[in-house]
Amino acid sequence: MPELPEVELVAKSLDNLTKNRQILTAELLRERLAPFNPPEDFSQKLKDSKITGVHRRGKHILFDLNNGQTLITHLRMSGRFLLLPVECELPKFTHAVFYFSDETRLVFSDQRHFGYMRIVETEKLRETKELKNLAPEPFSDEFNQKYFRAVLKTSKRSLKEFLLDQTKVCGLGNIYAAEAMFLARVNPQTPAHSLSVKKAGVLLEKIREVLAESIVHGSTLNINPENIDGSYYGGGYESSWRVYDREKQPCVNCRTEIERLKQGGRSSYFCPKCQK
Ligand SMILES: [Zn+2]
Incomplete structure (x- = not known):
């Protein structure tokens, strides 16, 4: 998707x-x-x-x-x-x-x-x-630390489910949520409201980082006018996911096996060592 x-x-x-x-x-x-x-x-x-x-x-x-x-x-x-x-x-x-x-x-x-x-x-x-009801755009000034901390505080759900809620954070799906949490070294099962101020700050930056990285990559692609679909990451980019869809493969940081769990009916991928 x-x-x-x-x-x-x-x-x-x-x-x-x-x-x-x-x-x-x-x-x-x-x-x-x-x-x-x-x-x-x-x-x-x-x-x-x-x-x-x-x-x-x-x-x-x-x-x-x-x-x-x-x-x-x-x-x-x-x-x-x-x-x-x-x-x-x-x-x-x-x-x-x-x-x-x-x-x-x-x-x-x-x-x-x-x-x-x-x-x-x-x-x-x-x-x-x-x-x-959509959350502010991730690259807008409104999507700042103060906003992010405030919405995190109101949510008792897991961080993963929180990140997929478009009224809280806008634009993330299963892939970029997993990648951002991996880079921020936070566990997808952490209750959103319990995330520390420091970790929240890092996570916000990593959300922007993974989205920006992929937008830049997309801008280098030649799009076929006869097939403008939203699946370009399937075309060679997927090999560079750090954690998404890498169950049982070694973590790119520490070589620990990546684990998969179901949250809200969808798979979450994470490194049990890096994302405690
Ligand atoms: Zn790791």
Whole structure:
């Protein structure tokens, strides 16, 4: 599942590829993709609009349109975009199609059917339920030590579950949470509220470090316009995870075997010696 760096790359690629393109019409083929916008409304709100820019908030991709509307998209497990020439056949699992005036089409395809879209007034974007409760962006000034300590204090859950809660920390998923906790030498089972001030400070810095490292890596990749998905870390980058998906392999610091445990139904990887 794409996390902040992957979504950032997808949003940037879409901004490069679709900014200033004119949408002639749009078609919602799977109604449940956009539960708040029935197909007719979906087409109506996108028809004859121009994409003025594509950006990101948390793991949401936002297409700003020149008609005062914004299309919110979440890739979830397997959503991807494809910019296709008109003669190309639509791929399997096509759930929405945007027809551009230059005879290309932007296709949203989603094998696992968890993707999500909603069209809202740009002015009300910040108040929509998808965005209003999101934690501050990890690279913003609001995401600082004072904020981080305050939200940690309010949580009785494990640190791992805390880090995945997008209302507390925004943009992390299973991979980057594991990597940040490893670098900060904190155990994923630690109750969030019990983390020391010092450790909280280190963890915040490491969250930024792992995200920034991956964003930089992503910016060096060539993205295929016909397959803009959020899984670029699968393309050679995964070999450099320090702890994620390395069960029973030696810790890169101390050679102790990496352990895996289930938390909230998902795997956590950690070094029992480095992350006591
Ligand atoms: Zn270790």
